[in-house]
Amino acid sequence: SQTIHQWPATLVQPVGSPLSLECTVEGTSNPNLYWYRQAAGRGLQLLFYSVGIGQISSEVPQNLSASRPQDRQFILSSKKLLLSDSGFYLCAWSVGTTNTEAFFGQGTRLTVV
Amino acid sequence: AQSVSQHNHHVILSEAASLELGCNYSYGGxxxxxxYVQYPGQHLQLLLKYFSGDPLVKGIKGFEAEFIKSKFSFNLRKPSVQWSDTAEYFCASRRGQNFVFGPGTRLSVLP
Incomplete structure (x- = not known):
């Protein structure tokens, strides 16, 4: 069966420090991969998605970037964190282009201090 | 652009009350x-899904939703809620690779 791993679960980082959140999927090949940010009252905001290795689409311009170095690995990064980057980040995966759902990781609570 | 709206930000019900959460999507194709549901401290889980066919879909834990194409709606219902249904509920649509989520509705069920 397929599983998704996301780490760390919580992270406290100072302003200006770098960020690297990692997400890996097991049990499937060539998944679509997603990074979302969840904010209270605003639901899930799609940040990046990827349909293949090295292919990244950015939905919202921001201080973050994403990379997909391997088929089932998706990394969310920042060179210098801002206070406004605090939030709950979710990784998700799906397959194909229709008639399947997205599966979510446990999320990372990032606090920038 | 594709969008999803949810009618209620916070719904408070007593146990055994009936539930209906509204959802509208913008894309006409x-x-x-x-x-999806997110119980306190847990990850997002799928409640139910609609792809085609019978517009009334059944999900887990007694939930159901009705797809009404003419109204661009996909409302969630449950005839009798329990305290354990306290959670945040998200409506979502998919077009191609993209999943778009509504802002969520927080449901509080009072024992």
Whole structure:
């Protein structure tokens, strides 16, 4: 069966420090991969998605970037964190282009201090 | 652009009350529609999904949703809620690779 791993679960980082959140999927090949940010009252905001290795689409311009170095690995990064980057980040995966759902990781609570 | 709206930000019900959470989507073509639930401290889980066919779909834990194409709606229902249904509920649509989520509705069920 397929599983998704996301780490760390919580992270406290100072302003200006770098960020690297990692997400890996097991049990499937060539998944679509997603990074979302969840904010209270605003639901899930799609940040990046990827349909293949090295292919990244950015939905919202921001201080973050994403990379997909391997088929089932998706990394969310920042060179210098801002206070406004605090939030709950979710990784998700799906397959194909229709008639399947997205599966979510446990999320990372990032606090920038 | 594709968008999803949810009618209620916070709903408070007593146990055994009936529930209906509204959801509207903007895209007029073929869509996949979903309801996800996030229980306190847990990850997002799929409640139910609609791809095609019978517009009334059954999900887990007694939930159901009705797809009404003419109204661009996909409302979630449950005839009798329990305290354990306290959670945040998200409606979502899929077009191609993209999943778009509504802002969520927080449901509080009073024992």
């Amino acid at each position: 073929t869509v996949n529609l979903f309801w």
